Structure formats: structure tokens, C-alpha cells
Amino acid sequence: MSRQRIAWLFLAPALAVLGVFFLLPVIAALALSLTDYDLYALADVRHLRFVALGNYWDLLHQPRFWSALGHTLYFVAVGVPLSIATSLGAALLLDSPLARAKALFRTALFAPVVTTVVAVAVVWRYLFNTKYGLANHVLGLVGIHPVDWLGDPHWAMPAIILFAVWKNFGYNMIILLAGLQAIPRDLYEAARIDGASPLQQFRHITLPMLGPTLLMVGILTVSGYFQLFAEPYVMTEGGPLQSTTSVLYLMYNEGFQWWNFGMASAVAFLLFVVMFAMTALMLRLARRGGAA
């Protein structure tokens, strides 16, 4: 048997699965988003009509799409910087030559990452309970009145952001820690001899050297956070007053509650476009920043 054919035999199972169960559905989703596929079409495919960009047009004129996008952007814009700052802070502490028992701290700080979102979201729902929850208990100690975390439209999203930061910061912490450890120690040594303060060392050595890692972590975290779904599903069911309904939540409702598959596919593609644009923008800004 020829080498070529053998290689393709090794590839065949994986490519078949990815082709049939991922690539094909993605293309089908694009096609589906141009139709009015709904409950009637599900029963009898002859009811299917081609509507061109009609679904997209409708969505862009509906406040519910913009509000879902707004909530998602809010989650990304506040959650990602907060997440990465926490990760970086933890990584800097673990990287300090003074720190002892690093392995133990690292494991403990990382533990939330491997837990099941649904299960820990259930736990945090009780921690955010207005009357019995620990969050308000701690606030009470410093004299702050109880907050109705998950019942107040202003506080539900911040609560979900806090939960997401707790759940996810350990992941980037590990990557940033590896980035920090790759910075040559003699750079700091030289800076110290020149009289640079720790803050100056951080600004002029650590941050620039960590730049590429931070960019990668930023891009991965942004695209992860755009896919917000399980947290509001468990903690708030998208409420109160739709204040935590994300784009994916909208897609799920549109598709699997109301069976508007055409419209739901359009939602999915719009999310994809927004995520893609955001990634491209970040790469571009980073390139310009690196050149300056």
C-alpha cells in the first residue's frame, strides 16, 4: 500500500467525524440562517421558505438581540480584564522568590477551574442569597446593606461576573506563571543595580516580556467569555428582567424553546461575526502597540 493511502487511512476516522458532525453542520447553519425553518418546517419540510437575509434584518431591528448582545459585551468587557488582572496578580505572587509552599497554593487556586460549572453555579447561587448568603454576610461585617444579588437587574450580571472570575482565573494564572518564569532573571538583576523600583521593573520588564502571552490569554478569554450560557441558565434563568440573557441564551431560547431554527442560526452567526471581529481588532491593536 502506498504511503499516501496509509496516511489518509490514519486521518480518516477523525476527519470523518469532524467533517460530518462539525464542518457540515456549520455550513448547514449558514444555509439554515437564510430560511424561515420553524416548527412547521420541522413537521413537514415543504413549509420551508428561503428568506435571504431576512432573519439578520429582523434581528438587527429587534431590541432583544441588541440587549442580549449588550449583556454579553458587558460580561466580556468587565469580566475579561477582571479575570486576567486576578490571574496576573496570582501568578506574580506565585512567581515571587519569597513565596513558599508554591505547589500547594497553586493547586488550591487552580481547583475551581476543574469543577463543573453547573455544580458550582448552584453553590454560588446560595452564597449570593440575599438573606442567608455569605456574600451579604461579609458585606454586613463592614456595614454594607444586603444586596439582592440575583434578584436585582443591576446586580445580577456583576454577580455572574464575580462567579466567572472565581471559576476561571486559575487557568490563565498557570499560563501567565509559565510566561513569568520564562523571563530571564538577570534582566531584573540589571534593573535592580540601575536602581529600578519593583513597580518600574514590573512596568518596563515584566509587562513587555509578557506581552505575547497576555495577548494570547486575552484572545482566548474573550472568545470563552462570549460563550456565556450555563452560568445564567443555572443562576438566574436569564433574568431578572432579561438582564442576564446572553446571545447564546437567546440562541438557545429561539432554537430549542420556540423552534425557530432559521432565526436561531442567524443569532449564532452574528455571534461568530462579533467574536471574529473582536479577535481581529485585538490582534491589530497589539501589532500597532508592539510597533510603537
Next chain:
Amino acid sequence: MNRRLASAIIHGLLAGGTLVAVFPLLWMVSVSFMRPGEAGSLPSPLLPAHPTWHNYEALFLRAGMGRYLLNSLLVSGAITVLSLACNLMAGYAFAKLRFHGRERLFQALLGMLVIPAQVAMLPLFLMLKYLGLVDSYAAVIVPAMASAFGIFLVRQYARGIPDELMEAARIDGAGELRIFVQIVLPLLKPVMVTLAIFTFLTAWNDFMWPLIALTGQDHYTLPLGLASLAREHAQDSELMMAGSVVTVVPVLLLFLAMQRYYIEGLLLGSVKG
């Protein structure tokens, strides 16, 4: 700055952070052993006054948690074994076998990582519906049998295998399948372990696709069972915490036992930029 003071601040911050990271998990375990209603009394107790297995009994005897646990083990186990086989073969082919269009195909594979999985979910559901597979184990297992990320991970690792090893075996007349099984696979063991843990944890924790594909309780995995329980028994915090413990503890133990491999895989997978 005073070295001692700096050290005290660093350890203080680390201890504080650790407390915040671990407290919700410890609290979950503690409340799961409380009597019904105990966690809702004021001031909220941190430890159970009279530890009891009552909630776990209720979960397994009445709420069907045993079934969800078995479903989760079955689904995650099958995904791990099957996707490991597919990804190992494909990753090895991309790293070590020569064929036309290899680089372009690999680039296309990496391009797929940009597309969020949710885009495929609606047509995938329709496809499985026409195949009569909705609400079956296969609906969750089959689409996860290969992953671009897994193939990428294996390829990165397999590139380090010296070509001479395979060439020597070929000269000795060994077939390609035998070379793969007897020479390559043993060398890929570390990445196999890493990928197995990653895949198992991802499958175990997955929520959105199983929620869509599994419409009846019989096939529910633990996260689905827990989410539906949470909507019915929202007030019953002790029972819910026991459910969370059952869901989280298996993966937490797996992580603690295999931590080194997990962290290595995380770092290996993150250099894809």
C-alpha cells in the same frame, strides 16, 4: 523594602486568595451533611451540628442521582476512549506521515478552532433528529469522537519522535499499523494521559450540548440532572449541595491525582498562537 514584611504580605495575599478559591467548595461539602433547613437558619452555620447522610440517601434513592452518575461515567468514558483513538491516529499522521496537502489541511484544522461549537449545534440537532438519535447516548458521544484541539496536541508532541525509529522498523519490514501500535504509541504515552484527562473533564463538565441533545431524564448526565433538580428544589439547599458534591468530587479527585499531566497539557495546548 524589608524582606520579612514583603514575605508576610505575599503569604497573606496567597492565603487570602486560597481561602476565596477553596471556601465555596468546602462550604458545599459542609452543607451537604446538614439536616434539611439547617443552612437556612440565622446566623448561617459553617459546620453541620449533627452530620448526616440524609441528603445523599435522598439523592440516590429518590432523585435518581445514581442513574445520572452512571450516565456521566458512561458518556465521558466512551468519549475519552473513542476520541483518544481518532485524535492519536490523526495527530500522528499530521506529524510523521507524508501526504499531499498536509500543511494546508492542518491549517484548515486550526482554522476550525476559531468557529464556536455552538454554531454547529442547531443543524446537528436536526441531523440527529432525522437519524433518530436525539435523546440517546450516541447523540452526545458521536459528535465528540474527534477534536481539532486534540489532534493539534498530539501533533505537537509526536513531532519530537525521531524519524529514524520508524525508518528502521520499515526497513525491517514492519507494517505501518504495527509501527504505530508498537513503536509510536508507547512514545506518545505522556500526551495520551494528558489528552485523556482533558477530554474526560471536558466531557464530564459539558452542559449546553447535552442539554440540547438529551431531552429525557433517562439519559441525563450529572450537570443536566443537577440543573433540573435546581429548578425543582431551589429551596432545598442541603440536598442541592449534596448533588453538587457528587458532580464535582469525581473530577476534582481525578485532577488532584493527575495534576502534573493536566497542567502540562494546558501549557502545551496554549502555545498555539
